[in-house]
Amino acid sequence: MKSSKSRGFQGILVICIVVLLLLANLMWMKKVQSDQALHDAEKRIVDLSSKIKVLQGSLSTSQVEQETDHSRVKTLMMRINELESKMGFSGAKDTSSALQGSPNAPPPSIVKGSTAGRGESESERREKSNEVSASFPSSVQQSAGGEEAQVVPIIIFACCRAKYLDRTLSIVLERLPKQSKVKFDIIVSQDGNDPSVKSLMHTKYANIKFLEHMEQVDLSTAGPQEQASYYRIAQHYGWCFSKVFADQRYEWAIVLEDDLEVAVDFFEYMMAAAELLKKDPTLWTATAWNDNGFPSYSHDPHKLYRSDFFGGLGWLLTRKLWQELGPKWPKAYWDDWMREPKQRMGRACIRPQISRTVTFGKEGTSNGQFFDSHLSKMVLNSVHIAWTTKDISFLLKENYDEQLRRQVEEAPLVGLHDSRATGKIFYKDHPSFKVLAQSLGIMTDEKAGVPRTAYKDIVIVQRAADRVLYLVKKE
Incomplete structure (x- = not known):
């Protein structure tokens, strides 16, 4: 027991x-x-x-x-x-x-708990409110071969459309070249202080440079029926360009808006165009947009043109051009102002046959003008082309002008519905051009006397892979 x-x-x-x-x-x-x-x-x-x-x-x-x-x-x-x-x-x-x-x-x-700056002037406080919040991480891209990369800013203008901006930024980040001789710095510039945009930039995109334009807008020349927003946009652009090009590293910049989607070869296209602009003083910019880039007329992703019409919607701005335009930058309607002869001075831009940007911005200052009938139908290129390895010297003025002259001279006269492979139709003035444009379903308007996409009063329409129509203004 x-x-x-x-x-x-x-x-x-x-x-x-x-x-x-x-x-x-x-x-x-x-x-x-x-x-x-x-x-x-x-x-x-x-x-x-x-x-x-x-x-x-x-x-x-x-x-x-x-x-x-x-x-x-x-x-x-x-x-x-x-x-x-x-x-x-x-x-x-x-x-x-x-x-x-x-x-x-x-x-x-900016030091936590500081009380400095309470005695500053209003202009000083306003300048400090235009603060850059973060920088794009340099580790995203590496220069090819290990050499020091050229630094190029990608300016994305925004206001109050956070969802649009998010979509644009995600596509831009996805399509940036991972290895390149160019390092891209993304800079988002917001007009005003919309809280949803600020929140997006301070959280999801905290590592991207962020500018805030808070300055008073000059409406002294605005008419009673004009929208103040067009004045805000132009003055925001001018303010931002001045800030960006204050950085001496930047020799040229890519200009985007918060409602644009870029193509797979957009950055390759812009890099190649920037090199061409250095060689040809008769070129002043390159645009990613084709105003007549409808499906019926978008056939060859390799096709590039010279144009007297500034298209915008994804374009290239050089330091030299900004130094020229900056001192006289307009208070409103900056894009139409750039198309005026006093600014263009006979210079041309480069444009693609198939657009390298498309817009999804139905909501905005223009209240969706032309969006359903025109903008929403544009084709975005889906073929990746290594433009920096291609010879695009055919776009130099002495080469391009002679080739275009021969093509137009050799093209037979045709009717709108002629079945021949290639041809030309003459028009004598804008009303007669408008009739042709309406029949073809292309843009009918002109700016400063230049039809959209025209070069030397010639509008080129690629009706099929082997069929080109030249609309030529008769002397």
């Missing part, structure tokens, strides 16, 4: 010892995990502090880059504060004070 009780007591004792050992092991594992978490947090703080020091030591000289670097420093400081608060540290204040004492520190206005 006693032996049985003794064995029972020993069994209970063994169970207790096993339980105690398990508890001790569990406590030891939790301690190890806690120590590791503490170690990781301390390492993260050290890494973030190092990044701040690097940023402080390499703040850029341009206004856009300075504001961007300062914003990145602020973001890093906030992350350190969050980590330290979770760990119960009190080093955040020391970090802020150390930054304020640094010779390369960001302005006091």
Whole structure:
């Protein structure tokens, strides 16, 4: 009996010892995990502090880059504060004070808890409100062969259409070339302070440069029936171009809007066009858009043209051209202004047969003008062409003009419904051209005396893969 009780007591004792050992092991594992978490947090703080020091030591000289670097420093400081608060540290204040004492520190206005700037003028406060919030990460692209890449900004103009902007940015990021001699910096410039756009840029796209145009718009020349929005747009464009080209690295820029989808070879096309513009002073820009890019007339993705008509909707702006246009930039209707002879000065632009952009922006300032009947029907190129490896010297004026002259001269006279492969039809003035355009289903209007897509008063319509129609103004 006693032996049985003794064995029972020993069994209970063994169970207790096993339980105690398990508890001790569990406590030891939790301690190890806690120590590791503490170690990781301390390492993260050290890494973030190092990044701040690097940023402080390499703040850029341009206004856009300075504001961007300062914003990145602020973001890093906030992350350190969050980590330290979770760990119960009190080093955040020391970090802020150390930054304020640094010779390369960001302005006091962006240091947490600062009260500096309360005595600033209204113009100074307004200038600070136009802040760049973040920069595009340089790791996204690498230069081919490892050499230093040329830096080209992609300016995306936005206002209050967050969903549109999100769609445009996602496509642009998807179609950026991963390896190129050009490094692209995306810059989103917002007119006004729509909260949905700001939230999108500060969250999902926090690593993309962000400008905010908050300046008062000059409406002194606006008529009683005019929309103020056209004045806001033009003045926003001028303000942004001035800011961007203040950065001396930028020799040319790509201009987009928040409702454009770019084609798979859009950036290749723009890079090739930029090189051609350097060789031919009679070219002043390149556009990704074909105003007559309907399915019936979009057959050859390799076909490019010269045009006297500035199409916009995805175009190239050089520093040299901005230095020319900037001092006289208009208060409204900037695109029509660029089409005027005083600005164009006989120069042409490059355009594709199949558009390299399409717009999905039915909602906007123009209230969907031409969207259902025209814009929504445009074809977007789907064939990737490595334009930077192609010879496009045929677009140089001396080559292109002679070739076009021969083609028009050799083309037989035809009727609108003639079945011959290629031909030409003469028109004498805009009313007679309009009749032809209506019959063909192409754009009928003109700007500053130039029909859309025309070059030397000739509109080229590719009716089939082997059938070209030249609409030629008779002398």
